[in-house]
Each structure stands twice: as C-alpha cells, then as structure tokens.
Amino acid sequence: MTKxxxxxxxxxxxxxxxxxxxxxxxxxxxxxxxxxxxxxxxKENNYDLIILDIQLPxxxxxxxxxxxxxxxIPTPSIIIVSACAMDTDKxxxxxxxxxxxxxxxxxxxxxxxxxxQKLEKL
Amino acid sequence: xxxxxxxSLNLIDDIINDTQVKNLNFYQSVLKxxxxxxxxxxxxxxxxxxxSLITKKAINNNSFIENYSPNVDLFFNFxxxxxxxxEIKTKKDNLLYSNTLFSKLAxxxxxxxxxxxxxxxxxxxxxxxxxxxxxxxxxxKIKDYELNEVFKIQLKALQEAMTEKQEAxxxxxKQHKKLQELDKTKNLFLANISHELRTxxxxxxxxxxxxxxxxxxxLNEKQAEYIKDIQISSLxxxxxxxxxxxxxxxxxxxxxFSPIExxxxxxxxxxxxxxxxxxENKNITVKFNPNFECKIKADYQKFQQILYNLLSNAxxxxxxxxxxxxxxxxxxxxxxxxxxDNGIGIDKKFHNKIFKKFVHINNVYSKNQNSTGLGLTxxxxxxxxxxxxxxxxxxxxxxxxxxxxxxxxxx
Numbered sequence: 001m002t003k004x005x006x007x008x009x010x011x012x013x014x015x016x017x018x019x020x021x022x023x024x025x026x027x028x029x030x031x032x033x034x035x036x037x038x039x040x041x042x043k044e045n046n047y048d049l050i051i052l053d054i055q056l057p058x059x060x061x062x063x064x065x066x067x068x069x070x071x072x073i074p075t076p077s078i079i080i081v082s083a084c085a086m087d088t089d090k091x092x093x094x095x096x097x098x099x100x101x102x103x104x105x106x107x108x109x110x111x112x113x114x115x116x117q118k119l120e121k122l
Numbered sequence: 123x124x125x126x127x128x129x130s131l132n133l134i135d136d137i138i139n140d141t142q143v144k145n146l147n148f149y150q151s152v153l154k155x156x157x158x159x160x161x162x163x164x165x166x167x168x169x170x171x172x173x174s175l176i177t178k179k180a181i182n183n184n185s186f187i188e189n190y191s192p193n194v195d196l197f198f199n200f201x202x203x204x205x206x207x208x209e210i211k212t213k214k215d216n217l218l219y220s221n222t223l224f225s226k227l228a229x230x231x232x233x234x235x236x237x238x239x240x241x242x243x244x245x246x247x248x249x250x251x252x253x254x255x256x257x258x259x260x261x262x263k264i265k266d267y268e269l270n271e272v273f274k275i276q277l278k279a280l281q282e283a284m285t286e287k288q289e290a291x292x293x294x295x296k297q298h299k300k301l302q303e304l305d306k307t308k309n310l311f312l313a314n315i316s317h318e319l320r321t322x323x324x325x326x327x328x329x330x331x332x333x334x335x336x337x338x339x340x341l342n343e344k345q346a347e348y349i350k351d352i353q354i355s356s357l358x359x360x361x362x363x364x365x366x367x368x369x370x371x372x373x374x375x376x377x378x379f380s381p382i383e384x385x386x387x388x389x390x391x392x393x394x395x396x397x398x399x400x401x402e403n404k405n406i407t408v409k410f411n412p413n414f415e416c417k418i419k420a421d422y423q424k425f426q427q428i429l430y431n432l433l434s435n436a437x438x439x440x441x442x443x444x445x446x447x448x449x450x451x452x453x454x455x456x457x458x459x460x461x462x463d464n465g466i467g468i469d470k471k472f473h474n475k476i477f478k479k480f481v482h483i484n485n486v487y488s489k490n491q492n493s494t495g496l497g498l499t500x501x502x503x504x505x506x507x508x509x510x511x512x513x514x515x516x517x518x519x520x521x522x523x524x525x526x527x528x529x530x531x532x533x
Binding site: 011013014016018020021024055083084085086087088091103105107109 | 313316317318320321322323324325326327328329331332335337338356360364367371376377378
C-alpha cells in the first residue's frame with residue numbers, strides 16, 4: 001500500500017522541492033502550509049509520516065505536537081525539517097521523543113534515505 | 123587666678139563650639155577673649171608656617187593684633203631660643219609697653235607660634251602663671267581645632283570621593299548591562315539571520331541536487347557543469363552561515379559538547395567526500411590512509427566540522443594540481459592529526475594572529491576568497507572543547523601543516 005505523507009512547510013519553494021521529490025518516490029503526499037491546517041488534517045486523516053517545519057504560521061511545530069498529545073490524537077511518525085540550527089531546538093525535539101531532526105539546507109539523498117528507513121520500520 | 127583660668131577656658135570652649143566661627147575669626151576671638159582678661163594690656167598670637175622660623179613676612183601676615191607693634195629682634199631671639207617662656211623689661215621709649223611676656227605655642231617639641239602679652243603694668247606672678255597656663259591650653263585647643271578642621275575637610279573629600287566612585291560604579295554597571303543586552307541581541311540576530319538564510323538555501327541546494335541526480339531527466343554538459351557550480355557556491359555560502367552561527371553560539375556559551383565513540387578515519391572519509399567537488403575542481407590530490415585503526419571519544423558533528431574547516435582552508439590555499447595529506451598517528455591514549463598542504467603558506471609573523479577573529483591572512487591572495495574570517499577561531503574553540511591543542515608549521519610558498527593534538531582521547 002502506498003504510504004501517506006503530510007508535508008507541513010510554509011515556504012512555497014521548499015514545499016515544492018519536498019513534494020516533487022517525495023512524489024517521485026511514489027509516496028502519496030499531501031501539503032499543509034500552517035500549523036492549524038496541519039492539526040485539522042492530522043485529526044481527520046491517517047498519515048504514516050509527517051515532515052514538519054518548526055516556524056509555522058498560526059501554530060508552530062512544537063505547539064502542534066503538544067496539542068496533538070494533549071488531545072490524545074494518534075500522532076504519526078515525525079521528521080522535523082527546520083532552518084533552526086540552534087542546539088536548544090534539537091534538545092526540544094529530543095524532549096518530544098523526536099530523534100529525526102534535519103537542519104535546512106538538507107541533502108536530498110539523505111532526506112529520501114531517512115524517510116525510506118523510517119517508513120520501512122512501520 | 124582660678125576665676126581667671128576657668129573663665130578663659132569657658133570662653134575658649136564657647137568659641138570652639140560656636141560653629142559659626144570661621145577659621146580666621148577663631149584666633150581673633152581667642153585674642154579678644156584674652157584681652158578682656160588682661161585689661162590695659164596688648165596681646166598677639168603669631169604663627170609660623172612650618173614650625174621652624176618666623177620670618178618678618180610671616181609675622182606681618184599672621185599677626186592678628188590691632189594695636190601692637192612688636193620688636194622683631196626680640197621676637198626672633200625668643201623664637202630661636204630654647205626657652206618656652208620669657209619676660210622682657212624694656213624702657214618705655216623702645217616699645218609701646220615696658221613689660222612683655224613671651225610664651226611659645228607648642229605641642230611637645232613642635233612649636234607653631236608665639237603668644238605675646240605686653241603691658242605697662244607690673245607682671246604679677248598671678249598674671250605670669252595664668253598666662254603660661256593659658257598659652258598651654260590655647261596650644262592644645264588650637265591644635266584640636268585645626269585637627270578638627272583638617273578632619274572635616276578630609277571627611278568631606280572622602281565622602282565626595284566615595285560618591286564619585288559610587289556614581290562611576292553605577293555608570294559602569296549600566297554600561298555593562300547594556301553591553302550584555304547588546305550582545306544578546308547580536309547573538310539572537312545572528313541566529314535569526316542564519317535561519318532566514320537557510321530557508322532559501324534549502325531550495326537552491328535541493329533543486330540543484332535534484333537536477334544533478336537527473337531524476338527528472340538528463341542534462342547536457344554545460345547544464346551539468348553549471349549545476350555543479352551552483353552546488354559549490356551554495357556549499358560555500360552554507361559554510362559561512364554555519365561559521366556565523368557557531369561564533370554566536372560560542373560567544374553565548376550555547377555550544378553543546380556531546381561526545382560519542384567514533385572512528386576518525388571514517389569521519390575523515392566523509393568530509394573528504396563532501397569536499398570532493400571543491401578539490402576536484404582545482405585538480406588537487408587528497409591523500410590519507412582510510413585503514414588507520416583507531417577509536418576516539420569525540421563530538422561527531424564538531425569533529426567533522428574541525429576537519430571540514432581545516433580541509434576546506436587547505437583546498438582554498440593550495441594551487442591547481444597541488445597536494446593535501448592527512449596524517450593520523452597515535453601514541454598511548456593520545457591521538458594526533460596533521461593536515462598538510464603544499465600551498466601558498468603563511469608568513470611567520472601571522473602565526474600568532476590567525477586564530478583571532480576576523481583575521482584574513484595573505485590579503486592579496488584571499489581577495490578572491492570569500493570568507494568570514496571566523497573559520498580558524500571556531501576551529502580552535504572546537505578543538506578546545508575536545509581538550510585538544512592546535513598549532514601550525516608553515517613556510518611561505520612551501521605549504522602549511524596544521525597539527526591537532528588530543529590527549530587521552532583514545533578509547
């Protein structure tokens with residue numbers, strides 16, 4: 001069965017890059033441009049993986065994770081892809097049990113490889 | 123006589139306690155008081171300026187007496203004598219008065235003035251004794267008064283100095299706080315800048331990688347070449363963004379050190395691979411032994427960055443078709459890494475400076491080389507995080523070798 005991925009990213013060009021690459025890899029990819037929209041989509045759909053940016057309009061990445069947890073909404077696997085390179089954010093990701101933290105700019109080969117590994121484990 | 127003494131003492135105390143009395147008036151008041159005690163007499167107090175000699179000038183300047191003209195010679199004779207007290211009888215023609223009593227104003231051996239009483243009346247023993255006693259009392263009272271004045275002046279000066287010091291301290295404290303805030307703002311600004319630059323760079327690097335991987339179709343030769351050029355420039359730009367972020371992290375003491383077990387040969391191989399487009403572009407050969415066996419405890423990302431900084435520097439300063447060699451060695455638990463190039467080298471006079479911030483060596487050459495001037499500063503700090511030491515050997519036009527020594531790092 002085709003794996004379903006949600007990309008949460010507010011930058012139009014980065015969204016296009018991730019979307020094109022993952023679609024090429026034959027995944028079923030959906031787009032979300034802000035945290036609140038992502039929240040609604042996660043609530044209503046069953047994704048295998050979320051590609052999540054941290055700085056987002058309406059609701060930032062970490063707040064989204066906290067909100068889902070608080071409301072007991074089943075959270076799919078998450079890979080954070082953020083332009084924030086400070087150690088404090090990586091630490092914060094760890095506290096939310098997210099070990100996959102990629103810093104922009106990403107290496108797309110690495111990006112595809114990590115996603116593949118993650119989805120194989122499911 | 124007792125009346126005379128106690129009365130004069132009371133008067134002196136009154137004068138001293140009267141805080142309205144100014145410095146000059148104090149001595150005049152003492153004289154006036156004494157004149158009221160010794161009727162039909164003339165009194166004078168003369169002060170010397172440095173306890174050694176009363177000059178004529180000093181006498182004139184310090185005389186507070188209004189109707190007394192002293193015989194200066196008599197005065198000097200007495201002052202220079204060892205006597206503390208003297209009575210002189212003269213003919214009425216020579217002096218205004220025929221009987222004169224001199225007494226020195228002194229504390230122990232230190233003479234600071236003379237007090238003089240002149241009268242036509244016979245100086246009775248009662249007058250003499252009281253005059254002597256009074257001169258002693260006045261000596262102490264005057265010294266007390268002067269010391270008190272000096273103390274007041276010093277206290278005032280001290281208070282002023284303390285206020286000044288406190289004010290200066292407050293200013294410094296404020297400035298320090300302001301500087302700290304500015305520093306914080308600067309680091310936050312740099313972190314934000316780094317974030318803002320990474321977002322578009324992600325698209326630039328990502329799309330050129332996508333084209334380079336040819337997943338969406340083949341490229342012709344020129345297109346492939348240009349895509350490589352874009353990637354090299356992007357990597358360069360990313361390196362500079364990372365340096366700016368690192369220096370702000372280091373300055374904010376926000377650099378985290380998380381050591382793990384790693385194989386340095388493997389890390390070197392990874393960095394060499396990343397830099398391949400850069401050195402192949404200049405036809406530089408990079409030599410190292412990938413089979414060197416060693417396990418060290420290091421922070422993976424930071425160790426990688428040390429290598430990246432030194433290797434990219436070596437590539438930058440090595441001419442076309444040059445050679446770079448990476449030499450690893452170990453002894454006991456100590457690990458040494460040398461990065462040797464046969465590039466343009468660094469003049470000895472710069473060896474001490476190159477680890478400082480914003481230093482660009484070889485200015486002429488590096489004009490074409492964009493750099494932040496932070497690379498080696500960061501590298502040194504990262505080596506320090508591993509409790510290591512960095513040094514260099516270099517000769518102009520022969521090449522440079524950076525030497526990294528890590529003690530007790532081998533597992």
